[in-house]
Amino acid sequence: MPADNAMGCMEQLQARLQALEAENHQLRLKAASFDALAKNMNEGLCVLELLEDECGQYYDYRHVLANEACVRHTNHPKHLGLTARETIPDEVESWLPHFAEVARSGQSVRFVERLAVSDRWLNLSVHRLEPACSKRVLVIFTGTPGEQMAVDQLQALNKELAQKVGRAQANSKLLGELVDHSVANVFAADRTFRLLAINRTAQETFMRWRGVVPKVGEHIPRFLAHQPDIISRLKLLWPRILAGESFVDTVAIGQPDAQRHYEVRYNPLRDADNAIQGGFLFDDDSSPVVRWTAQQLDTAGLSIAYARPSYAGAF
Structure with missing residues (x-):
């Protein structure tokens, strides 16, 4: 074998040996690192x-x-x-x-x-x-x-329930604020007609027109015993309320010369088993609309009378 070829083979072998030693070093390093980590x-x-x-x-x-x-x-x-x-x-x-x-x-x-x-x-x-x-x-x-x-699962469940309760309370608070600031009079009562809730608008309406305000927990028929014009109208609705009916109706309350008109919306309150536990009532004071409509009808009636031809001289 020529000397040059032999020298070239030796150099290749040495390079390969160095590469293998480097790879072996890396493998030993990885093995040692793995052992220490494990x-x-x-x-x-x-x-x-x-x-x-x-x-x-x-x-x-x-x-x-x-x-x-x-x-x-x-x-x-x-x-x-x-x-x-x-x-x-x-x-x-x-x-x-x-x-x-x-x-x-x-x-x-x-x-x-x-x-x-x-x-x-x-x-x-x-x-x-x-x-x-x-x-x-x-x-x-x-x-x-x-x-x-x-224990961990119970704690996680308690945390989840607490979060749900917190969200439910926040939603209830928001809903309560929305209802409380509604322009409608809002009432909620149980099946014995005991008042469960009344919003701010309804309290102000009672105070403005009646001088008294019903309180949560009061028995509605007893509270209204001295308001015959109101109770006489509500008695007509009570059978529908007790039957669990959802309805919309109109009522006129007060003396004929000072009546106020309300559009009443009622819906029953049901529990998780769909049993009726009470109901809630929204009523909007539609008196201004009723008066305006009456005025328009009166005006229209006068206009028709003026436009109607007279036939007295024709016969």
Whole structure:
């Protein structure tokens, strides 16, 4: 072999050797970093190898690597090399489908599952290790004792309920403010005609025209006993109210020479079982409209009288 060729081969071999040493150094560095991370991390970490039958179907898996935190989170020993059917035979069908899907698809998944043998709830993140032909997945997880999980779930439920109650109270407050500032008179009563609510407009209307204001809790017929013009009109509506009917009607209240007209809208109040518990009533003072309409009719009637021809001299 010519000296030049031999020298060239030596240089190539030395370059290749240096590259391999650099790769080996990187591999040792990664291995050391992985060991340190796996040893000191709070999460459990393990590598599972899935086992196939002669038809290529996954039927079991075994642990080939596990850090110390695995036992702390699962409260169950991890025997490397033993299969799941040997260590947790009654639970394999709950766990295997998750790991098998990741090994097949390469898509990482997160899920929560109970390890019944130690009553621990595990929150897991599963990732496929390459190459795919190794049929191995990396699992990172944390565990919570069953009783603590129940407490956590109860606290989360209480928090959610508190938030819902808070939103409901805010909505109720907003609705109450809207009703209270409505231009309509608004009343709510139970089935015994006891006043449950009255808005500000209705209070001001009663004070302006009657000089008194009904209070929440008062029995409406007793309060109106000295208001015969009102109670005589309401008595006509009470059968419809007791029947749970929704309706719109008009009523005229007061002396003939000083009547006020109201458009009344009534709807029943129902509970969660659709049983009637009472009702609410909106009434709008339509007196100005009624007076204007009457004036227009009077004017129209006069105009017709003036326009009608006289036939007295024709016969």
